[in-house]
Amino acid sequence: MAAEQEMKGRRDAAVRRLISEAEIQAAVEQLGQLISEEYAEKPLTILGVLTGSIMLVTDLIRQIELPLKLGLIQASSYRGTATSPSELRINTALVPDVSDRHVLLVDDIFDTGKTMEGLIERLQDFNPRSVKSAVLLWKKVRTIVEIEPDYHCFLIPDEFVVGYGLDFNDEYRHLPYIGVVEE
Numbered sequence: 001m002a003a004e005q006e007m008k009g010r011r012d013a014a015v016r017r018l019i020s021e022a023e024i025q026a027a028v029e030q031l032g033q034l035i036s037e038e039y040a041e042k043p044l045t046i047l048g049v050l051t052g053s054i055m056l057v058t059d060l061i062r063q064i065e066l067p068l069k070l071g072l073i074q075a076s077s078y079r080g081t082a083t084s085p086s087e088l089r090i091n092t093a094l095v096p097d098v099s100d101r102h103v104l105l106v107d108d109i110f111d112t113g114k115t116m117e118g119l120i121e122r123l124q125d126f127n128p129r130s131v132k133s134a135v136l137l138w139k140k141v142r143t144i145v146e147i148e149p150d151y152h153c154f155l156i157p158d159e160f161v162v163g164y165g166l167d168f169n170d171e172y173r174h175l176p177y178i179g180v181v182e183e
């Protein structure tokens, strides 16, 4: 096979590495320890935000040494291939009973912050004892809301990233690291 064809066949031929798999795993382990300390003795429900949080949620919950319940919530801003968000839609069909429980929303990235702000507001309808947020990445330079993520693993610059759950047009989610697609 010609070298060029070989490159095209690779899942990540055009992706510039930003954060390695090992760096992610180390940070997620630390986050799990921190959450284990802060939620000790508290009834905890982890709510993963679909679809981008799938890898973070499955890795993170294995690092939390507490009893916990797991649920999912779907948020989409219908951006398609565009990289700027539009109207936020929230699907709560997979949210379990969280009344009187402490909810930790887990998402891949806090960008403008509109998604997390909308999710926190919506969850108030379910009468949780508290709602906090944890994200892998925080693109702080783009954040326009008043709130900040309660927990984050990495601050990143204003670049559109993929991998470890994050997609571009639903591709690249399966990469075990974070990178930037280069044409």
Ligand code: IMP
Pocket (backbone or CB within 6 Å): 052, 077, 085, 107, 108, 109, 110, 111, 112, 113, 114, 115, 116, 159, 160, 161, 162, 166, 167, 168
């Ligand atoms: P926010 O509402 O602007 O904070 O955007 C949050 C959502 O937009 C995330 O849950 C992601 O789905 C998506 N998003 C924001 N920035 C990126 C990126 O750099 N790569 C992939 N998805 C992103």
Ligand code: MG
Pocket (backbone or CB within 6 Å): 049, 050, 051, 052, 053, 075, 108
């Ligand atoms: Mg998302």
